[in-house]
Amino acid sequence: MCRKRGSILTKHKIYKTSVASVYPHYVTKAEKKGRTKAEVDEIIRWLTGYSLEEIETQLKKQTDFETFFAESPQPNPLRSLIKGVVCGVRVEDIEERTMQEIRYLDKLIDELAKGKSMEMILRK
Numbered sequence: 001m002c003r004k005r006g007s008i009l010t011k012h013k014i015y016k017t018s019v020a021s022v023y024p025h026y027v028t029k030a031e032k033k034g035r036t037k038a039e040v041d042e043i044i045r046w047l048t049g050y051s052l053e054e055i056e057t058q059l060k061k062q063t064d065f066e067t068f069f070a071e072s073p074q075p076n077p078l079r080s081l082i083k084g085v086v087c088g089v090r091v092e093d094i095e096e097r098t099m100q101e102i103r104y105l106d107k108l109i110d111e112l113a114k115g116k117s118m119e120m121i122l123r124k
Helices: 019-032 037-048 052-060 065-070 077-081 097-113
Strands: 002-005 008-011
Touching (some): 019 037, 019 052, 037 097, 065 097
Antiparallel strands (some): 002 008
């Protein structure tokens, strides 16, 4: 999603935010609800196709969200089955691809924290 400032369109700041700066919040959110870091990692692997080692490398490199999703080795084709609302917006209605990917991840982490089974979260 782009924001208009004057006559210049600017990208949302989340695009240039490092995944590493948000990742601990995903883990904390999951752990507060009795879930695990391993489940957060599994969700990210399922969504992006990154291996666990590749995720760790991206976190160490402080890769931003835009690059993280642009370089995803194998985005899961089933991610289009992710439906619902995040931040008051339906994820399936987001037109900008990178923002949709970010919100897909947010939605999956929300589902994990709400106690859904991994089988349901990973659309099996």
